[in-house]
Amino acid sequence: MSNDQDLSKIERFFTSLLFGHRKAVLVLFALLSVFFAWQATKLRPDASFQKMVPVTHPYIANYLKYENELRPLGNVLRIAVQNKNGSIYEAEFLETLRQITDEVFYIPGVDRGNLSSIWTPNVMWRQVTEEGLRMGPVIGQGFQGTPEQIEQVRSNVEKSGRIGSLVANDEKSAIILAPLLEVDPETGEKLSYGKLSERIEKVVRDKYQNDKVSIHITGFAKVVGDLIEGAKDIAGFFVITFVLTVILLFWYSRCWKSTAATIFCCSLAVIWHLGFVSMLGFGLDPYSILVPFLTFAIGVSHAIQNVRTMAAERFHGATKMDAAKATFHLLFIPGTVALLADAVGFSTLLVIEIGVIRELAISASIGVGVIIFTKMFLLPVLMSYADVTPSGLRQVAKQEGGDHKVSHALSRLTEKKVALGATAVAGGILAVSMVLSSGLKIGDLDPGAPELRPDSRYNQDVKFLVSNYSTSSDVFVVMVETPEGECGAYPVASAVDRFQWEMENVDGVEGSASLFTVMKNIIAALNGGNPKWLSITRDRFISNGAHKNIPTALYNAKCSMTPVILFLADHKAETLKRVTDRVEAFAAENNSDDAKFILAAGNSGIEAATNIVVEQAQKTMLVLVYSIIGLLVWWEFKSFRVMLAIMIPLFITEVLCKVIMVQLNLGIKVATLPVIALGVGIGVDYGIYIYNRLESFLAKGLNFKQAYFETLRTTGVAVALTAVTLALGVFTWAFSAIKFQADMGMLLAFMFLWNMVGAIILIPALIRVLAMGAVTKRFGPSVVKGLN
Structure with a gap:
């Protein structure tokens, strides 16, 4: 039995199952939706130090081996307390510093034994005297804040050698160093950075910062806490995206029933997705919290094809049941393959051995999986009940009866000279882009925490x-x-x-x-x-x-x-690479049984390991995403050259995205690496829908130019709207207080839109240049009849 016959058999099976038992299908989906909604209520913010780093890398393995010993040098909060109107050597200020030190001491998750400030007994002064070496705590017991005692503190600070580290160079501020435990010893639970950050803000900054004292807090935990705080705005962005999507979809279809059914199914996909993620034991971190946006946007973008096809079938006289069945039949295979390509693009992120990225990959793959059910199976059943409104049918008539000047103009891309010109221009753009993108670097390129905006409170601290x-x-x-x-x-x-x-x-x-x-x-x-x-x-x-x-x-x-x-x-990435290379060279030359130098700990050592993993993973990820998606496209269309015609525009867009990253001074890192896999995985959808529709017209005996014109006339606007919907779904991220979310939003919006432009313009041109022989062989000489 041929592959086409196998697919036809699968289509008939699902058609019979769905439309022969519609009420049972609706009841099943309702029960599952209630269950997943209940599971979704259990989701909680979840971020941890080990999820943000590549724990399998040798550097991190070495760090984790000595994590307890290195805690004062690892995950540490630095709380600087500044006297705005004088130096630290004032009784009132020193009392405030003591109170803050005590507050921090009792915060759950702080390693109290290694807490350091000039008030803690582990911060000592040393002095050489005639009697030998003398030492003691910087602030001893019985301190009452008398002028003599304050002067002694000044002397002790100077003798401690802590000016520049625990005490500012101008001696107007002092630091409290608070190493953190990954597991709270009181509860045995994983440390919640969100709660820790809220507690720090409440008991330190809000309580003690005033017109005399300012507080400045830095450290990995505070970065994550601020990310979690900033991510709370994401719900507002989702509402904005939801409203704009509804408006856009209704503007396109002019059918409130189709719009309502589509939005309902895609919202259901988000609920299923969140419930499934909760069942797997995952939480929401600043990275994965963006995935529900993608689930909703991908669902709506694919459903646009259903809306257009259903309305067209009804306009041409089919009953609502027959129209729903025809919609399912036409879109089941291309839609499923496109969604599988999306899932493949996400799943390739699993090669990046960093917890947050792997959870993002799993979460996004789950999101695509539930779309297959809610959009591919539930939506056609709902539409068989809902039907298309008269205004929706009038909109189809308007679309069918237009002059289609743009479609006529674009159909000229099937002519040999125009196709060669478009291909040459694309080749030139690719060549220039590859030169410009060669300056793309790995890792962070900005000071402070590049995940947050430069003017954020954290970066000011x-x-x-x-x-x-x-x-x-x-x-x-x-x-x-x-x-x-x-x-x-x-x-x-x-x-x-x-x-x-x-x-x-x-x-x-x-x-x-x-x-x-x-x-x-x-x-x-x-x-x-x-x-x-x-x-x-x-x-x-x-x-x-x-x-x-x-x-x-x-x-x-x-x-x-x-x-x-x-x-x-x-x-910065170049600094870390320079240091790492020199340390490794020294270790290779000097390691012995007496002393073995191993890397690496500290925030920069951990970031160096992360950069190495990202640099290695990006190559593997790109090979996998192009290979597997290319294989899926080849499997559906049975032509290597057609596969190339669909994949080449994706590669050009990827390179253009890297050019934009260079211009925006963005490096390839944990926050930006997923963008490429997501852009390629989702971007292939346009090519699959366009070529699948093109084949249906070629099979009717139309030549290549006529078939492409009909493809654009019937589904071109839907494909363009698909891109706009996807871009809209992520563009609202650009207004996030979290810089990496804004960066991801802008880059993904660009890739979604440009992949659409590349698909519409380049696919017909590349097929004419590369694959006309294969297409003619499959559909007969009518393909080239009358072509220039």
């Missing part, structure tokens, strides 16, 4: 810290593994000392710190402060004596690992 503190917030941590108990031994000290000297000479590294940075200062202090002793030592007794005074954050409990902290000028 980052700007404050960068301007007032010497210690960079962009920290790259290299872990040095040693034999147990040997982390302070001379062979390790020698290797680390050479490593720090070499890395401090790398462009983009502002400074470094390690166990041995402190050890050298302590050795010099124990020897009268003589700078000649400011060095590492071979004498184990001297190093052991110094070691007991070194903060435990600089080595683990077994003394088998010590971190080297590199402070970077920024976290």
